[in-house]
Amino acid sequence: MADLIVKVTEKCNSNCAYCDVVRKPRGGETMSFAILETLFRRINEFLLAQPAEEVTFIWHGGEPLLLGPAFLEQAAALERTHCPSTAFRIKHCIQTNLTCLTQEHIPALRALRITSMGTSYDPLPNVRGPGTTPDSEWYRERFFKGLSLLKRNGFAWGIIYVVTRLSLARPLDLFYYLVNLCPGGNFNLNPVLIYDNERKHLAITPREFADFLGALFPVWWKHQGRYPNVQPLRRITDNIRDNIFNLGCCDSGECAYSHVNIAPNGETSQCGRSADWELLPYGNIQQRSLAEILADSQRDELARRNAVLRDGECAGCRFWELCHGGCPLDAWSQHKGFLHKSEWCDSKRMFITDYFEPITGLRFQHHGS
Amino acid sequence: MSDHVFVCPPREPLLRALKDKNVVVDAASTKGVADAFGLAQRCGAAVRCVRARFAGLLAEIKPEAAWEGIPLALYVDGVGRFRDIAPRLPALRRLNLRVYVQASSANNLTGIRILSSLGLAAAAIIDRSADWGGCADLCTYALLGTAPHAPIDPFARLAENYHETGINRLTAALFEDPSAIFHVNENGPVARTAGELARSEFVAPSIERFLAAPPEPLDSALGLLAQNSSCAFCPALSVCLGIVADPANCPPGAKEFFADLLDAVEQSKDLNRRGRRTLWQT
Amino acid sequence: MPNVLFTQRCVRSCPYCFARKHMSDSSPDDIISWENVIYLADFLEAGGERVFSILGGEPTLHPDFVDMVLYLIERRFHVRVFTSGIMSESKLRDASAAFAALPQEALAFICNVNDPGRSEQSAAELPRVEAFLAEFGSRIAPGFNIYQTDFSLDFICHHINRFGLKRSIRLGLTHPIPGQQNLFISLKDIDLIIKRFFEHAPLLERLHIRPGMDCGFPLCRFTNEQIAWFMRYGGECRFGCGAVIDIGPDMSVWPCFPLSAFDKRSIFEFNSLAEMRTHYDGLTKKIRVEQGGIYLACDTCGLRRDGNCAGGCVAHALEAFRHEPNVRAQEVYA
Numbered sequence: 001m002a003d004l005i006v007k008v009t010e011k012c013n014s015n016c017a018y019c020d021v022v023r024k025p026r027g028g029e030t031m032s033f034a035i036l037e038t039l040f041r042r043i044n045e046f047l048l049a050q051p052a053e054e055v056t057f058i059w060h061g062g063e064p065l066l067l068g069p070a071f072l073e074q075a076a077a078l079e080r081t082h083c084p085s086t087a088f089r090i091k092h093c094i095q096t097n098l099t100c101l102t103q104e105h106i107p108a109l110r111a112l113r114i115t116s117m118g119t120s121y122d123p124l125p126n127v128r129g130p131g132t133t134p135d136s137e138w139y140r141e142r143f144f145k146g147l148s149l150l151k152r153n154g155f156a157w158g159i160i161y162v163v164t165r166l167s168l169a170r171p172l173d174l175f176y177y178l179v180n181l182c183p184g185g186n187f188n189l190n191p192v193l194i195y196d197n198e199r200k201h202l203a204i205t206p207r208e209f210a211d212f213l214g215a216l217f218p219v220w221w222k223h224q225g226r227y228p229n230v231q232p233l234r235r236i237t238d239n240i241r242d243n244i245f246n247l248g249c250c251d252s253g254e255c256a257y258s259h260v261n262i263a264p265n266g267e268t269s270q271c272g273r274s275a276d277w278e279l280l281p282y283g284n285i286q287q288r289s290l291a292e293i294l295a296d297s298q299r300d301e302l303a304r305r306n307a308v309l310r311d312g313e314c315a316g317c318r319f320w321e322l323c324h325g326g327c328p329l330d331a332w333s334q335h336k337g338f339l340h341k342s343e344w345c346d347s348k349r350m351f352i353t354d355y356f357e358p359i360t361g362l363r364f365q366h367h368g369s
Numbered sequence: 370m371s372d373h374v375f376v377c378p379p380r381e382p383l384l385r386a387l388k389d390k391n392v393v394v395d396a397a398s399t400k401g402v403a404d405a406f407g408l409a410q411r412c413g414a415a416v417r418c419v420r421a422r423f424a425g426l427l428a429e430i431k432p433e434a435a436w437e438g439i440p441l442a443l444y445v446d447g448v449g450r451f452r453d454i455a456p457r458l459p460a461l462r463r464l465n466l467r468v469y470v471q472a473s474s475a476n477n478l479t480g481i482r483i484l485s486s487l488g489l490a491a492a493a494i495i496d497r498s499a500d501w502g503g504c505a506d507l508c509t510y511a512l513l514g515t516a517p518h519a520p521i522d523p524f525a526r527l528a529e530n531y532h533e534t535g536i537n538r539l540t541a542a543l544f545e546d547p548s549a550i551f552h553v554n555e556n557g558p559v560a561r562t563a564g565e566l567a568r569s570e571f572v573a574p575s576i577e578r579f580l581a582a583p584p585e586p587l588d589s590a591l592g593l594l595a596q597n598s599s600c601a602f603c604p605a606l607s608v609c610l611g612i613v614a615d616p617a618n619c620p621p622g623a624k625e626f627f628a629d630l631l632d633a634v635e636q637s638k639d640l641n642r643r644g645r646r647t648l649w650q651t
Numbered sequence: 652m653p654n655v656l657f658t659q660r661c662v663r664s665c666p667y668c669f670a671r672k673h674m675s676d677s678s679p680d681d682i683i684s685w686e687n688v689i690y691l692a693d694f695l696e697a698g699g700e701r702v703f704s705i706l707g708g709e710p711t712l713h714p715d716f717v718d719m720v721l722y723l724i725e726r727r728f729h730v731r732v733f734t735s736g737i738m739s740e741s742k743l744r745d746a747s748a749a750f751a752a753l754p755q756e757a758l759a760f761i762c763n764v765n766d767p768g769r770s771e772q773s774a775a776e777l778p779r780v781e782a783f784l785a786e787f788g789s790r791i792a793p794g795f796n797i798y799q800t801d802f803s804l805d806f807i808c809h810h811i812n813r814f815g816l817k818r819s820i821r822l823g824l825t826h827p828i829p830g831q832q833n834l835f836i837s838l839k840d841i842d843l844i845i846k847r848f849f850e851h852a853p854l855l856e857r858l859h860i861r862p863g864m865d866c867g868f869p870l871c872r873f874t875n876e877q878i879a880w881f882m883r884y885g886g887e888c889r890f891g892c893g894a895v896i897d898i899g900p901d902m903s904v905w906p907c908f909p910l911s912a913f914d915k916r917s918i919f920e921f922n923s924l925a926e927m928r929t930h931y932d933g934l935t936k937k938i939r940v941e942q943g944g945i946y947l948a949c950d951t952c953g954l955r956r957d958g959n960c961a962g963g964c965v966a967h968a969l970e971a972f973r974h975e976p977n978v979r980a981q982e983v984y985a
Contacts, residue, residue: 450718452717458725
């Protein structure tokens with residue numbers, strides 16, 4: 001499965017406090033139809049050559065819905081034209097802030113077979129919203145209007161909640177807010193990643209993230225039936241209790257040959273951060289095929305990372321199978337090299353040893369992968 | 370037939386407009402129960418029950434033979450002394466009856482428990498004025514009491530329809546559900562709740578217009594979340610849905626009650642799932 | 652069958668009161684709630700118990716006494732009320748009106764009466780007792796607690812005849828309450844008590860009144876002729892001693908009143924009546940292992956070994972343990 005993170009635009013109608021995209025020095029570009037058309041041709045070419053393969057097309061940005069329904073309709077038309085026999089192996093997803101979702105978008109989204117939307121929200125003031133100081137009232141009004149529309153039209157949704165320093169004082173409040181927002185608990189708790197001093201007041205440490213999860217865990221553990229899909233708690237429980245190793249890209253150690261970030265101008269890289277930091281440039285989709293991009297030799301270092309860490313920094317770690325040294329881009333942000341473990345590994349370890357294992361009585365047994 | 374339920378006065382033009390629809394006939398007083406039921410049936414409505422209010426205690430009611438066979442939701446001010454109810458029990462047991470009593474006093478909650486223990490279905494009307502501690506005790510009895518007893522709403526209905534990851538509106542068993550139960554004015558306009566009916570806040574000017582273009586379901590939870598009120602951060606939101614109506618001033622004991630209620634419902638379902646016991650129902 | 656205390660307050664101060672220790676440790680305002688009555692009805696019903704015994708203090712003092720009794724009868728219990736019979740006129744009227752139509756077997760009273768000739772207080776209470784006896788005559792079985800060797804049963808026989816009470820007398824032997832000063836019959840006086848009782852035998856025979864001995868009498872102190880007399884005249888003579896189980900208004904439970912301070916627990920610690928009985932029977936057995944009965948000879952007694960006699964009231968053993976060095980199994984100390 002190839003995961004294509006397609007940054008169709010870097011424009012956004014919000015200025016969320018922790019977002020890097022809106023702070024890019026050269027930003028605000030939008031993908032042209034020519035590049036979009038090329039992308040669909042490259043996808044079709046790839047899928048025809050790989051009959052067993054599938055592609056996940058993640059509409060990303062900026063805010064992809066800013067492009068308007070017509071853009072999406074055109075994209076669907078391009079797909080119909082250029083992927084007549086392979087479209088059924090293209091799975092479209094979208095990451096949107098929902099604030100500009102309109103009823104007019106719905107047919108286009110359906111044309112792309114999008115049934116679920118990923119979004120992000122924070123009920124705390126001045127975290128998400130436009131303006132120098134994010135206008136959370138503006139954001140809230142439009143977010144809920146969009147969410148209401150999404151629900152009325154029968155779409156599913158999941159939420160990413162970014163845990164900042166502002167969140168640390170109210171872990172359970174925020175947990176209950178999010179489960180109220182997403183019945184079933186379809187949300188991901190991710191730590192904020194801050195790389196500049198200007199926003200250091202939002203940054204949290206791995207210890208703090210572990211403690212944040214730990215504050216929620218007793219409630220979640222007791223009521224898993226009510227809140228089944230709170231990540232990463234669900235995933236860690238599946239891993240440890242049920243030996244189900246459905247690890248995300250940050251923990252699987254398997255992102256080397258599967259992920260591609262495609263910027264509005266067609267330049268490709270490993271993922272959003274590698275593109276922002278001008279790392280791992282795999283060339284432009286206009287010049288290179290998807291197969292070539294996925295097989296780029298720069299990826300070998302990411303693949304090699306597993307062996308290096310397992311025998312090096314992560315040697316003997318009880319939790320190797322659960323995190324594989326974490327995300328290579330996190331490692332790079334700290335060490336300026338990929339062949340190191342991420343500091344967020346510590347967060348996972350601390351959560352498991354200080355909270356998960358004592359509370360559940362379960363102990364993760366290393367399986368020797 | 371849609372799932373909408375209409376709480377409607379016993380007026381023929383209204384009931385005719387609700388032919389084949391689910392109807393709760395609001396007979397207002399006990400005097401009109403049989404007539405209201407008969408009228409609704411003749412008009413072709415699918416009568417879920419007749420609702421009637423008695424301004425007094427259950428012990429003061431003289432059940433009528435004509436009520437037998439009529440599904441009856443009887444609202445009373447209280448249950449009364451047991452010595453006064455006891456002679457009425459045989460007649461009450463012959464009825465298809467659920468007794469509704471305000472959950473605002475310990476006496477009333479005790480009365481509900483007594484009725485249930487004797488095989489009579491009862492319901493606690495829970496609103497902001499509820500005795501929350503007493504309600505918590507009652508829900509534990511209703512859902513986890515091992516001795517056979519008649520169901521106590523809204524707990525029994527909540528447990529029966531409980532969706533672990535979804536919305537479980539407590540007041541649905543009390544004829545209040547803005548997405549599913551609608552209240553019809555004497556003259557025809559339709560409102561989402563009894564409160565909105567009283568304030569003449571209608572969603573449709575007539576039953577016909579309602580049926581032609583039913584309103585969108587109301588997402589109460591989303592509404593409360595959008596306000597960013599303290600309710601939005603409350604673990605009980607998916608059950609309470611603003612029942613206490615003033616988020617700035619949540620009554621003491623309410624949150625604890627809802628927490629106990631959800632735990633009792635889940636424990637009850639777990640016990641039933643494991644086949645450890647069954648409850649008989651009237 | 653377990654006894655349920657509706658109240659902790661009493662209207663008398665009997666010198667032998669075996670509930671005194673329990674009352675002194677409890678709040679007089681403590682009365683049973685409806686919720687607890689319903690719980691106990693469920694609990695006992697689940698345990699296969701069809702008799703609901705109500706005790707106190709004075710149970711009729713409970714403001715909802717009449718309604719609770721009617722409720723229990725509606726739940727198909729046979730209700731037995733242990734009462735002094737002393738109640739206000741209004742309560743008596745209420746009870747009379749409410750209970751008049753009840754089947755005989757649904758409700759019975761055991762009225763423990765004191766000899767009015769023995770104390771001024773007993774004399775002062777007499778009119779109210781008599782009003783109660785007159786009202787409920789045929790439902791009432793009189794009871795008498797023996798705490799003096801020169802007791803008389805004449806006044807009870809008189810009550811039975813005058814008010815049409817059940818023709819039986821429940822005779823209780825007062826026992827020590829460990830750790831408490833109460834009047835009780837000492838071991839050396841048991842023979843006197845038995846002798847005194849049988850002085851009433853001709854009267855009881857003539858009036859067709861059946862005596863019933865409550866728990867704690869030792870079998871060995873009766874002659875074969877005396878046992879035969881009980882059999883002939885329909886009396887009940889049991890020589891047992893076991894946990895009756897008393898349940899307080901606050902849902903505390905204990906084996907019986909003399910042992911009210913001994914291993915008092917909460918009913919909620921038990922899943923069933925059987926479990927509770929097993930627990931307290933086990934405790935009684937542990938005490939009997941330490942001391943077989945009220946006499947030294949009980950340890951080797953064949954009657955006790957064959958189960959015909961329990962060895963008298965276990966309260967005597969517990970009281971004895973208090974006055975000796977702490978050498979026994981810890982569970983047997985109150």
